[in-house]
Amino acid sequence: MRTTIIILNITCLLVVLLSVTACKITNKETEKVLSDGDLIDLVQKQTFNYFWEGAEPVSGLACERINIDGVYPQNDRHVVTSGGSGFGLMAILAGIDRGYVSREEGLERMTRIVDFLEKADCFHGVWPHWWYGNTGKVKPFSPKDDGGDLVETAFLVQALLCLHQYYLEGNEAERKLAMRIDKLWREVEWDWYQNDQHTLFWHWSPNYGWEMDFPVRGYNECLVMYILAASSPTHGVSAEVYHDGWAQGGKIVQPHEVEGYSLQFRHQGTQVGPLFWAHYSFLGLDPRGLKDQYGDYWQENKNHTLINRAYSIRNPKHYKGYGADCWGMTASYSVKGYHAHTASEENDMGVISPTASLSSIAYTPEYSLEVLRNLYQNKRDKVWGKYGFYDAFSDTEGWYPQQYLAIDQGPIAVMMENYRSGLLWKLFMSHPDIQNGLKKLGFQSPWLTD
Template identity: 30%
Template sequence: MSFNIPTPPKITRRSATKLLGGAILSSFAAAPLEAQQAAAPATPAYSRLLTDEDLAFLEEMERAGCLYFTEQADPATGQILDRATNKTATGEFDTHFASSIAATGFGLTALCISDRRGYQDTARIKKQVLTTLDFHLNKMPHEHGFFSHFSDVKTGRPLINVEVSSMDTAIFLCGVLTARAYFNDHEITALATQLYNRVDWPWMLNGGKTFSMGWHPETGFISTRWDHYSELMMIYLLAIGSPTHPISADSWSAFTRPPMTFGPYSYISGRDPLFIHQFSHAWFDFAGKRDAFANYFSNSITATRAHKAFCLGLKRGYTDDYWGVSASDWEHGYAAWGGPPLMGPVDGSVVPCAAAGSLPFLPHDCIRVLRALKDNFGKDAWGRYGFCDAFHPDLHWYDPDVLGIDLGISVLMAENLRSAFVWDIFMQNPEPVAAMKACGFHAARQTTNPSEPKPTAIPSSDQPVAPSTNRPHA
C-alpha cells in the first residue's frame, strides 16, 4: 500500500519545542538520577527529530488507521465497530456487530485528523461527526450521561452483561470535546456541549471520592474503583472541569500513585499494561507540567523505557527491532498482558500499538521498532488499516483483526508526535484547562536539571489492585 504524501502541516514554535523536549527528556529518562547528572552536557546538541522516511511511515500508518474510523462506522448511528478484519480489499462494513464507546471517541478525534490532513472530504467528515453526536445525545441509551462499554452498532442497545462504563465514556467525551474545538461549528458545538454537560459525575462516585469502574442495571455499581494511577486521569479532569455536574478537586489526590521500580527505572505505575501511560496523554497536554506528585509526561517516558527493557529481558525473542506488549488480542483471545511486572501469558507476541502509543515519549525507539515490524513482517501483519492488532511470527500467527481503541491510540499519538495537533486542539477547550489548574498543575522545571526532585508517590492501599481493563470479548 502506498500513498502520496501531502505537504506536512506547519509546526508552530510551541509544537517544535514540545516535540524536541520529548526527545531530550527520553534520553535522560533512561538512567537513574546520578547517571543523568554525570551525562548532562553543558550545551545540548540538537538534531532533527524525524527523518523523511520516518514521516512517510507515520503518514502511511495514520492514513490507514484513520480509514478504519470512516469505513467501520455505522452510517446511521456513527458508532464505531470494536473490531474488524484487516485483510480486506474493499473496506466494506464488517460483519461484527459490537460497537465500542471508546472506539467511537477515538474515532471522533481521528476524524479531526483526517480532515486536517485531507484524507477525506470535509463535508463527509462533518456529516459523520454530526450523526455521531446527534445519535449519542438523542437516541443512544445512557445512564446519568454515561454509556455502555459495548453496544449493538446499529441500534445502540447495550450488549448483554455489559457495564455502563465510566472510563470508556470518558474516552468518548475526549473525542466529543476534540470535535467541538476543531470544527468550531454551531451545530457540532451545541451537540457536543450538551453531551458533556449532561454527565452526572458525582453519581458515578457512588458516595466516595474515587470513581466506580461502572454500573450494571441489575446489580448497581461495580465495587472496584478507579483508585490507583492508570489511564484514569482523564475521568477526574473531565469531572472536575464540568460546568454543570463537577466533583471536588480533592478527588485528584484521592487515588493512589504507587511507586514502581524496575532495574534502574523508578516511576509511578500500577501493575497494569503499558496503555495506562498513554490513553490520557493522547488528549491532555501534560508536557512541561507537573502537579504536587509528578511530571506525568516524564513518568510515561520512564514507563516506556522500563517496558522496553522488560521485554528485552524476557529472552522470548524480543529485540530492539521487535518489542512491545500491551492489552490486546493474542492467539487464544484477549489479554490484559505486559509488564513490568510480568502480566499474563506473554509468549513472544508483539503488539504494535504498545510502541505506537508511546511515540511522543520515545520517538526514536518507537519509530525504529514500528518500521522494522512493517519491513520484516508487513506481508502478513499489515492490512487495509495498518498493523493487525498483534502477531507472533515464530508461531505463524497473525491476528486477522484490528481493534478500534488500539488503532486509535496509535493514530492519535503519531499525530501528536508529528504536530502536537490533538493536544493543541483539545486544550482549546476551557474545561480541561480549568481542571488542570484546579488540580495544581504548573510549569515544570526541565527534568534535565539535576536538581529536579523525583516524583512523590502516594503509597498504594492494602487492597489488591484490580487490572485497569476487564474487557469482555466481543
C-alpha cells in the same frame, strides 16, 4: 531435441528468477527512500481508515473489532464501542485536518455520530461500553455491566471536547454542532458516579445498581476520567474526590525502579503496567510539562515506554523476534485470548502489539520508528493489512492473526498526529473547562495561564 527443450526451460526459469530478484531489489530501493514523515503518514492514513471506511454503517461509530480472517471472536458488524469510538473520533479529526477526507465529509460523519449519541441509551448522562449501532440499545459488556461505563465515557468525552474546540470558530453548521457537543458534555453526571463516596465508580446499572462495585483508583489508564469529572461545569466533583479517590491520600506515589528506569507511581498489581496506560488518558491530555503534587506525567510515560523496550531487548524468556526493533507489550489479543501484556516475565506471552510502540512515538520517536520500519519493511506480509498493522503477533508461535481492535488502532493514529503537530493536545488543552479543572486539582502545565 529434448536437450534443446531442457535448455530453453532452464533459460526461462532463470529469466523468471532474475525478474523476481529485480522486483525485490526495486521494492527495497523504493522502501529505502521512504522518509520517516512519509512512512508515518502512510501508517496514520491506513489506520484512520479503520474508523472511516470500517465504521459501523448506521451510527458511524467504531466497530468493536474487525477480523479480516474470520477467526473467533467473530465480527458483529453492528456492535460499537464507546471508548474506542472516542479514539476513532480523534483519529478522524486528525484525518480531516490532514485532508484524508474533506472538511464537508468530516462534518457529515461527525453530525451523524452526534445524532446517534443524543438518542442512544445512556445512564445519568453516561454511555455504556457497547451499543448496537443500528439501534442505539446497550449491549451488555458482561452480565451485570449493562448500564453506564464511566471510564469508556471519559475516553469518548475527551474526543468530543476536541471536536468542540475544532468546530467552535467554524462555519454556521460547525458551530451548531459544537453547541450540541457542549450539551452532551454538560449532561454527563460525573457526581452521580461517586456513589456518595470520595471516589468515582466505573459502573452503574439500572438493573443491578452498584453491584459491580468497582471504585477507580490510580495509577492506571483512568486519569483523564478524574480530570473531566473535576472540570465539569454542571456535575463536577470536588478536588477531594481526586486526592482521596484516585490518589488514595498520596498512596498512589510509590517510587521504584524497573529495568534501570524510575517510576513514581504505584502500578497496581505489577511493577509496571501495560503500555496503554501511557496512551489512553494522554490522547488529549498533553503530558508535556504536566505535573501535580504526585508526579511528572511526561517522565512517567517516557520511562514506562523505555522499560517496555529494555525488557524486550533483555528478553529473559528468549522469545523469537524480540529486540530493539521489535518491542511493545500492552493489552491486546494473544495466543490465549485477550490479555494485558506487561514487561514482566509473569505477563509476557511472547506477543508483540504494534500499538504499544507506535502509540509511544511522542515519547520515544527514534525507538518507535525503529519498530515501525522493521514491521513495515521486514514483516509487512504477515502483520500489515487493510487498516494498518494488525492487533498482535507472535514470531515464537508463528501466530499472525488478521484481526483489529478499535481501542488499539485508535491510539496509533492519534499519537502519531500528536507527535507530528500536537493537534489533539492543543484542542483538548485549550478548552476552558479543562483548564479550570486542572487548576482546581493543582496541576501544572504550559497550557495553564493565570
